[in-house]
Each structure stands twice: as C-alpha cells, then as structure tokens.
Amino acid sequence: xxxSSGKKYKIVVTQDLGKDVMPILLDRPDFEVVVxxxxxxxxxxxxxxxxxxxxxxxVLLGNKMNAETFDTAGPSLKVVSxxxxxxxxxxxxxxxxxxxxxGHTPDILTDAVADISVMLALMASRNAKxxxxxVENGEWPTSVWAPxxxxxxxxSSSWIKPTPTVGFIGFGRIAQATLSRLIPFGYTHCLYTxxxxxxxxxxxxxxxxxxxxxxxxxxRVDLYSLAKESDVVFVLAPGGDKTRHIVNETFLKxxxxxxxxxxxxxxxxxxxDALAKALKEGWIWGAGLDVVExxxxxxxxxxxxxxxxxxxxxxxxxxTNETRLGMATLTAKNLVAGVLGEDMPAExxxxx
Amino acid sequence: xxxSSGKKYKIVVTQDLGKDVMPILLDRPDFEVVVxxxxxxxxxxxxxxxxxxxxxxxVLLGNKMNAETFDTAGPSLKVVSxxxxxxxxxxxxxxxxxxxxxGHTPDILTDAVADISVMLALMASRNAKxxxxxVENGEWPTSVWAPxxxxxxxxSSSWIKPTPTVGFIGFGRIAQATLSRLIPFGYTHCLYTxxxxxxxxxxxxxxxxxxxxxxxxxxRVDLYSLAKESDVVFVLAPGGDKTRHIVNETFLKxxxxxxxxxxxxxxxxxxxDALAKALKEGWIWGAGLDVVExxxxxxxxxxxxxxxxxxxxxxxxxxTNETRLGMATLTAKNLVAGVLGEDMPAExxxxx
Numbered sequence: 043x044x045x046s047s048g049k050k051y052k053i054v055v056t057q058d059l060g061k062d063v064m065p066i067l068l069d070r071p072d073f074e075v076v077v078x079x080x081x082x083x084x085x086x087x088x089x090x091x092x093x094x095x096x097x098x099x100x101v102l103l104g105n106k107m108n109a110e111t112f113d114t115a116g117p118s119l120k121v122v123s124x125x126x127x128x129x130x131x132x133x134x135x136x137x138x139x140x141x142x143x144x145g146h147t148p149d150i151l152t153d154a155v156a157d158i159s160v161m162l163a164l165m166a167s168r169n170a171k172x173x174x175x176x177v178e179n180g181e182w183p184t185s186v187w188a189p190x191x192x193x194x195x196x197x198s199s200s201w202i203k204p205t206p207t208v209g210f211i212g213f214g215r216i217a218q219a220t221l222s223r224l225i226p227f228g229y230t231h232c233l234y235t236x237x238x239x240x241x242x243x244x245x246x247x248x249x250x251x252x253x254x255x256x257x258x259x260x261x262r263v264d265l266y267s268l269a270k271e272s273d274v275v276f277v278l279a280p281g282g283d284k285t286r287h288i289v290n291e292t293f294l295k296x297x298x299x300x301x302x303x304x305x306x307x308x309x310x311x312x313x314x315d316a317l318a319k320a321l322k323e324g325w326i327w328g329a330g331l332d333v334v335e336x337x338x339x340x341x342x343x344x345x346x347x348x349x350x351x352x353x354x355x356x357x358x359x360x361x362t363n364e365t366r367l368g369m370a371t372l373t374a375k376n377l378v379a380g381v382l383g384e385d386m387p388a389e390x391x392x393x394x
Numbered sequence: 395x396x397x398s399s400g401k402k403y404k405i406v407v408t409q410d411l412g413k414d415v416m417p418i419l420l421d422r423p424d425f426e427v428v429v430x431x432x433x434x435x436x437x438x439x440x441x442x443x444x445x446x447x448x449x450x451x452x453v454l455l456g457n458k459m460n461a462e463t464f465d466t467a468g469p470s471l472k473v474v475s476x477x478x479x480x481x482x483x484x485x486x487x488x489x490x491x492x493x494x495x496x497g498h499t500p501d502i503l504t505d506a507v508a509d510i511s512v513m514l515a516l517m518a519s520r521n522a523k524x525x526x527x528x529v530e531n532g533e534w535p536t537s538v539w540a541p542x543x544x545x546x547x548x549x550s551s552s553w554i555k556p557t558p559t560v561g562f563i564g565f566g567r568i569a570q571a572t573l574s575r576l577i578p579f580g581y582t583h584c585l586y587t588x589x590x591x592x593x594x595x596x597x598x599x600x601x602x603x604x605x606x607x608x609x610x611x612x613x614r615v616d617l618y619s620l621a622k623e624s625d626v627v628f629v630l631a632p633g634g635d636k637t638r639h640i641v642n643e644t645f646l647k648x649x650x651x652x653x654x655x656x657x658x659x660x661x662x663x664x665x666x667d668a669l670a671k672a673l674k675e676g677w678i679w680g681a682g683l684d685v686v687e688x689x690x691x692x693x694x695x696x697x698x699x700x701x702x703x704x705x706x707x708x709x710x711x712x713x714t715n716e717t718r719l720g721m722a723t724l725t726a727k728n729l730v731a732g733v734l735g736e737d738m739p740a741e742x743x744x745x746x
Contacts, residue, residue: 153579161520179694194715225578342529356525365548
C-alpha cells in the first residue's frame, strides 16, 4: 500500500514512543518513518531538516509547531500528533490556516493526575517532606515524642471539622475525578471557579450532587470566596494569559491558615514569589506542586524548593506506565488516522 | 470536693497534654496533679518516685506499666490512662490482678491513619521520594524528558488494569476506612486476612459489599493468595508475637513485581531485611512505611531508609492536630472517669 502517487507517506517522530507502540507506525508498508534517536530532545534543526515533505509529525511539548515548521514540511503535511493534552507549543492559527489537523491525548491522563493531586494534598498537610527528611537525615533516633509533634491539619473530616470544603480552580474532568476521590475523606462541600464569562450551569451542579449522595453543596463561586472557604484548594485550570498568576498574594492572603494549595495543572497559574511568601509567613499551611513557573529551570535554591512545607515534584502528573503507554498509543493512532484522512480517536478541533 | 477521707486524688501525668486539654485535670478541686515538665520523656525514676499513692496515671507508649509500677503506686491506683490505641507497654495480667482499669484511645485516630495509608501507597507507586529528591538536588533543569521517565505503576484503575485488587493484612476499622478511600480509585476487589483461628464471617463481607456498590469481591484469604493477587498490600494488624514478621521473604516473593506494600501499624510485622532485599532485587515495586522494626532507632544508614523506592516516615500516622487533640482529650476524660469509678469513654477491658 502507498499513496495514490505510489510514494510512501513520510512520518517524522521526534521521540521514540517505546517498543509497545512504535510498531503501530513502523509496521505500516505505506509509511516511511524517520525517528529521532539522539540523546535528549530532538534539535530544532533536525526537525526542520527532516520535516520537508512529511505527511505527519509526532511531537512533544518541547517541539515548536509554528508557521516555519508547517511551511518547511510543505503542503504534504496533514497532521500534527502531540503526545500531550496541552497545545501551548502549537500555533493554532497557523495550523488551521493550512488545513492541518491536530491530535492530542486528553482524558487518558485524568486518573493519573487526579491520583497525584490527592497525594500532594495529603503530603502537604501531613508534613511528608519535613518528616521524611527527619528520617533521611538520621534524626529519628533522637527526636523526642510530644503530643503535637509533626502535627498538621487533618485532610479528612474530624470531630473538630466534620464538614470540610474543597475548592477547585477549574472544574473539568481531572477536578471532578479528584473530587470523587475526596468524597470518602468526608468532604461535604465543593466550591469551584470556571471561566467567568460562561453562565453558571446549575443542571451540571445537580448532576455532581446526584453522583455523590454525601455531598451537600457544589457551587460556582468567585475566587475570593473559594480562597476564603476552602480547606484545600486544587489548581486544575488551563494555562495561558487568562489564568496567569490567578493564585497571587491577594488569593493566598484570603486562604485559611490551615489550608493547603495543590497545583497539578500549569506552573503559570501560581505566582511563585507570592506562594513562597505565604508559606514563609504562615498565611497557609502548605503546598504541593507538580508544576512550577519556568520549569524545568527550577533549581535546588528555588524559594519554593527550600520551603519545608512545599512539596515540589518534577511534573510527573501523568507519569504512570499505564497512562504514558496509553498516551503514546493514542498519539500513534491519531497520527495514522490523520494521515489517512480518517476519524481521529482524539482530534483537537481548532475553532475559527 | 475531695475523696471520702478528705484527701485529694493524686494524679501523675508523664506528658503535658497541651493547654486545651490540661484544664480537664487541673481545674478539678478534687485532683492533685503532678506533671512531668522536663525535656523529653519522663525518666522511670521520676515516674516511680511520684507514683507513690497515686489514684491515676496518664501515660504514653514509652512508660512501662508493670507490676513494679503498680506496686509502687500502691492500692490507691484505680486507673491507667494511656494516650495511645496500643497497650504493648502495659502488663495486662499484672493490671487486672490488681483490679486497675485501663483507658486508651481507639477509633479517634482511624481517619488520620487511613489518610496516611493512602498517601504512602500513592507515594510508593508514584516514585515520590526519588522525584522529590531530583528537584531538591537541583537535577530538574538537566533531566531529559522521555515518555516513560519517572513512571511507576498506576494505583488507580486504568485501561490496562481496569479491576485492581487491594489486600489488607488485618481488616479492622483503619483497614475498612482505607478501603472506603480506595473505592473511587477504581478498586473492585478486596482481599484480607485476619486471625486464622476465627471463622470467616460472610455476613460481615456482605455488609462491606453493600456499603460499596462498585466493589465486586470482599474475601478472606490465606496470606499467600493475598500476596499473589493484590496490587497494593496494607499491613494494618496488631503487633505482638503472633504477627511478628508476617511479611517475610516468602510473602514478598509471592507479591506482584508492580505491587506496593504499606505498613502503618507496627514495625514488627514486617521483616526489614527481607523488605530491603525485595526492593533491591525488584520483587516488588515500592514500599511506604510509617513504622519500622526497632524504631526510633532507625538511622540514615538503615537499609530501608537508603532504598530509593521506600518511603520511611517517623511514625506520624495519628499526627494531625485534630486527632492528637482528640486523643489527649479522651485520655484526660478516661482518667477522670476511672478515678471517680464512673463509665470511661474508652475503657480497654482485659479479658480474663
């Protein structure tokens, strides 16, 4: 099998997707597959050099997909398939002007990110960083027990706080999966914010309540109310200009002193300097971050990395074998469908 | 108010229970309260010296409550109130022979320990220790992204493993609270072991199934089956001779290579050398421990502390402000009721 002109489709892959996935591309007789096998991410020059005449590109967040890339590939380019949910690296205007389709990998990472969101909330409240360091530094044998030693606020409901409130900045699939996980921890109230220009959807809120019989309230509120009333706040909104530093000094000062903040979406949503100040001065109890502004350029001396009650992980939200294998498989399948002009399993349709 | 003879009840407190709780004891006109205010745990000599003529003792796990203690206190001693669930430090025979009552603090820490059990399962599977160290050591900026970098097994259900199994060694309140928390992570099968001499209780199992409609199976099994079939194993049984090293080489070798082990009960249940070997040789994926054999004498060079996929925390299972305040309050109330001969809120009745 080959193209109508008898030529094979040229496919450029900027990252080996692993032995379980690559055969989806390599085993096709109508594909000529060029794969970057060097150490680290593929250089821009390699990508541009190989993109010439390509029908499809398999890319990652680090590969800039702009007019230059598309024009270098030329009119043969039918699809860009990115192994990511986000598309900050793709110039959507330039893409749609040329009629190029975009595949991405939504949904499949929902559970992995919800899992780590709950983990970070627990770690931040329970002083997991400080206490693990005490053991690792050999200080356990000489630490003296006291009734309130190492204590943090309890994430689950308790005799003191029987009806805790969770707040979500952004309330999409990952936030809803995180909420589901928190229900048996005793959460009875859920506040959220979404794009303020869209109307409040009370039918949607009723649906969430129906799904969780022990939940007493689901309510879209303004940011200030969310900060003020939540015992734990999850940042799970898209990145970009509109959400930049949505968690700033004002927000953090409104939060409860015993509350924790978790960010597993995009680093830009949280003002790092404001958060470091909030932790140092005790405006909030702790924070758990899988993403940080300016990552991966976050060194050991970063003010948030040095805060004892701030857990910082290197953007591993979707890093489970199951999820990454699922993302890689979906990326390959999107590519094939896009090249052949078929329905893609997960196409991102650019609105015009 | 005072005793019938006009004398006040002498109460010895080996640990200040905090400003919110101590008034329960200090404000009573019929109590003469002696409190250890030194640094660290009270020395044995201080306890024995002050116990003479005491009606009640407020103690911690570190205070040995044996015949010597009781006989030093003398026939005035009516109650020992320990701020702990466990009573490994109490000689129950010596206690009951003298008609002394025992107060402890069960139930109240159930949620705090279930919370940390879930946290440790997530941390062990998601490489939280390794990845946090990468950030703390300043290695994030130079780490090179790859599709399967930092990946661990997914704790929640996934397209590859849609019906995961959780195993509990010991299936009391904390285990059941942990199971509840795992349900929205997609667990459909629950295996457990309990004291093998008691009969299997199928009505109890049906009750658990009824409580969790998405759960397909709850089954008491032998240790080998539990090890073999579980994706995550929680050790939540009492300590003591009968459960010592119940998790040994044989058990660990039977576990799945992708499974994680969590121990938040007593260190003695897990053979540390066997676990270190299991982690080093990849018999299992990872482990999360809040308790370790021989604690707190667990130094930085302990083989489990050095394992990159073994999280070790310094026994903070119940360390939330809410729970510890609840435990301290219950300890004080048990003491008062025991001294006055009233019903204690949480009396441990020694079976004869």
